[in-house]
Amino acid sequence: MDVAVVTGPGRVELRNEPDPTPARDELLVEVGACGLCTMERRLFAGEKQLYPVAPGHEVAGRVIAAGEDVDGLDGVPKIGDAVTVDLLTRCGACSACRRGRSALCKSPQGGVLADGTIAMGAGLARLVSVPARQAWPTGDAPVEHAAMGEPLACVAHSLRVGGFKGGDRVAIIGGGYMGRLHLALARHAGAVSAGIIDVSADRRADGRAAGASWAETPEDASARAHECDMVFVTAGVPGAVELALTLCDDGANVALYGAFDKSLTAPVGPDLLHHHEISLIGVYSQEPQDWRLASGLIASGVLAADLDRLVTARFGLPDVQSAFTLAATQPVYRVLVGIG
Ligand SMILES: [Zn+2]
Numbered sequence: 498m499d500v501a502v503v504t505g506p507g508r509v510e511l512r513n514e515p516d517p518t519p520a521r522d523e524l525l526v527e528v529g530a531c532g533l534c535t536m537e538r539r540l541f542a543g544e545k546q547l548y549p550v551a552p553g554h555e556v557a558g559r560v561i562a563a564g565e566d567v568d569g570l571d572g573v574p575k576i577g578d579a580v581t582v583d584l585l586t587r588c589g590a591c592s593a594c595r596r597g598r599s600a601l602c603k604s605p606q607g608g609v610l611a612d613g614t615i616a617m618g619a620g621l622a623r624l625v626s627v628p629a630r631q632a633w634p635t636g637d638a639p640v641e642h643a644a645m646g647e648p649l650a651c652v653a654h655s656l657r658v659g660g661f662k663g664g665d666r667v668a669i670i671g672g673g674y675m676g677r678l679h680l681a682l683a684r685h686a687g688a689v690s691a692g693i694i695d696v697s698a699d700r701r702a703d704g705r706a707a708g709a710s711w712a713e714t715p716e717d718a719s720a721r722a723h724e725c726d727m728v729f730v731t732a733g734v735p736g737a738v739e740l741a742l743t744l745c746d747d748g749a750n751v752a753l754y755g756a757f758d759k760s761l762t763a764p765v766g767p768d769l770l771h772h773h774e775i776s777l778i779g780v781y782s783q784e785p786q787d788w789r790l791a792s793g794l795i796a797s798g799v800l801a802a803d804l805d806r807l808v809t810a811r812f813g814l815p816d817v818q819s820a821f822t823l824a825a826t827q828p829v830y831r832v833l834v835g836i837g
């Protein structure tokens with residue numbers, strides 16, 4: 498079968514690879530769609546130099562074979578079931594995994610293809626095999642929605658670990674794809690209001706159309722001092738942490754979701770955190786209970802209208818170069834590569 502491999506900045510090619518066969522505890526999934534995430538964009542743009550590499554970790558499809566240990570086991574998706582797939586394996590053995598914090602697993606993720614190419618998902622292909630515990634059913638939902646399982650699980654993790662509560666007044670810094678998934682999930686989970694902060698007028702307009710209570714520039718939003726109970730920082734830009742703290746009412750939480758430049762620092766007044774019980778919380782990746790919620794939300798259809806708005810374009814696997822080019826050069830929400 499063909500697998501998309503990024504071989505250098507701006508270069509992606511299809512390589513022939515043996516079809517995977519499922520191990521005893523695995524399912525074989527025929528891929529229906531794979532989303533291009535920040536990692537794929539950075540590899541293609543040359544911001545992360547790691548070549549050759551087979552990316553693609555936002556995968557959904559249909560189970561077509563099952564290993565003997567999991568075939569027919571209660572709770573395991575069956576042959577023919579639609580699933581969203583967790584391709585980032587955790588070791589279960591390191592200190593983070595033993596604490597129940599598998600999002601922080603210390604074991605290197607991913608594997609290698611037959612020719613030694615690094616595999617970071619390798620989901621831009623017709624088939625993937627995956628441990629059965631990492632395939633989550635998505636019912637009758639469109640495959641484009643199911644392919645949003647991984648980012649939605651990350652956002653479910655962000656709300657859970659960040660300490661979101663129903664009734665919170667929410668602000669979301671960054672109106673891109675991840676900001677919009679935060680908006681959808683926070684509204685669904687009972688936010689009394691949820692606003693979007695973004696420098697882009699297009700993204701503010703899109704956020705308003707998607708149901709944001711308000712959508713403002715960072716400058717305008719800074720007038721909302723002490724008006725929020727929960728702030729999600731999905732754009733790790735200079736000034737974002739300071740703005741988030743400005744928005745915090747007493748007892749508020751700030752979840753740091755977006756990636757920050759490693760050299761960036763932000764001034765934080767310890768008295769603000771102490772005296773006003775404000776919490777700054779890092780949130781990263783996802784864990785099985787987040788996948789359970791994300792796949793359940795997708796299967797139920799309650800987020801269907803929100804997810805529909807986030808599909809920017811869909812390409813076939815032979816056009817994977819065009820898909821990467823669009824994702825790397827234009828402001829997009831999600832570009833999907835459809836396989837089936
Ligand atoms: Zn992703």
Ligand SMILES: [Zn+2]
Binds near residue numbers: 588589592599602
């Ligand atoms: Zn681990």
